[in-house]
Structures are given as structure tokens and as C-alpha cells.
Amino acid sequence: MADYTSDHAKAGIKTRLPKLDTWPNQFPGYVITTRYPEYTSVCPKTGLPDHGTLRLVYTPHRRCLELKSLKMYMLAYRNLGIFQENAVNRFLADVVKAADPVRATVDGDFAARGGIATRVTATYQRKKK
Numbered sequence: 600m601a602d603y604t605s606d607h608a609k610a611g612i613k614t615r616l617p618k619l620d621t622w623p624n625q626f627p628g629y630v631i632t633t634r635y636p637e638y639t640s641v642c643p644k645t646g647l648p649d650h651g652t653l654r655l656v657y658t659p660h661r662r663c664l665e666l667k668s669l670k671m672y673m674l675a676y677r678n679l680g681i682f683q684e685n686a687v688n689r690f691l692a693d694v695v696k697a698a699d700p701v702r703a704t705v706d707g708d709f710a711a712r713g714g715i716a717t718r719v720t721a722t723y724q725r726k727k728k
Contacts, residue, residue: 603644610643611681612689617671619697621662631663632656635673638707643680651709653687655694658701660725664694683709687719694723701725
């Protein structure tokens with residue numbers, strides 16, 4: 600089997616996905632947690648399916664994520680070739696770009712494949728101005 604290439608490593612990172620819509624936040628200082636237990640994508644090298652649970656925990660600043668757009672965004676990963684680590688970091692980057700939260704954490708808990716289960720966590724903290 601050929602080695603992993605930089606094309607494998609970059610797969611899915613720049614792919615166009617549905618827009619994450621937002622709405623104006625009305626209250627300061629609270630936390631929103633969403634859980635997506637049906638996450639699926641495919642390995643960009645082998646084409647084998649990846650599945651698991653993605654959890655987003657964020658403190659909104661001026662914008663909150665609209666949940667229907669979040670669902671459509673998550674469904675777009677279904678046939679996307681992307682590494683688990685990249686999926687978690689891409690998701691976090693897209694949330695930050697759309698909603699500019701105070702802080703956010705994305706946790707990916709991926710099912711075992713070949714006897715190895717993986718958990719990937721990425722965090723963001725808004726810089727104080």
C-alpha cells in the first residue's frame with residue numbers, strides 16, 4: 600500500500616460545505632452544547648467509512664448557530680474524504696468563522712476501526728480586546 604501523501608493530508612479541508620447560519624444572541628455568558636451522534640465521512644486514502652459522535656460546546660458572543668443549517672452542514676461530511684483530525688479542526692474553524700464565539704470546543708469520538716478508536720478535541724478561545 601502506498602504511503603500517505605500531502606494530498607491525503609489536505610483532503611476535505613478546503614471543500615465547500617453548506618453555510619452555517621447564525622441569529623443574534625440575546626443573552627451573555629451561557630453555554631450551548633450540541634451533539635451529533637450520526638457523524639459519518641470517509642477516509643481519504645482507503646475510502647473506508649468513519650463514524651462517531653461530534654460534540655460542540657460553545658459560549659456565544661453576538662451570534663448563535665442556527666440548528667437546521669448545522670444539521671445540513673454536518674450531513675455534507677457524509678461522502679467527504681477527510682481525516683478525523685481534520686474534520687474536527689475544520690468544524691471548529693467553520694464555527695468560529697460563522698459565529699465568532701467567546702470560546703468553543705469540538706470533540707470527536709470516533710468508533711473503532713481495525714481495533715483502534717480515536718478521540719480528537721480542538722478548542723478555541725476568543726482573544727480579549
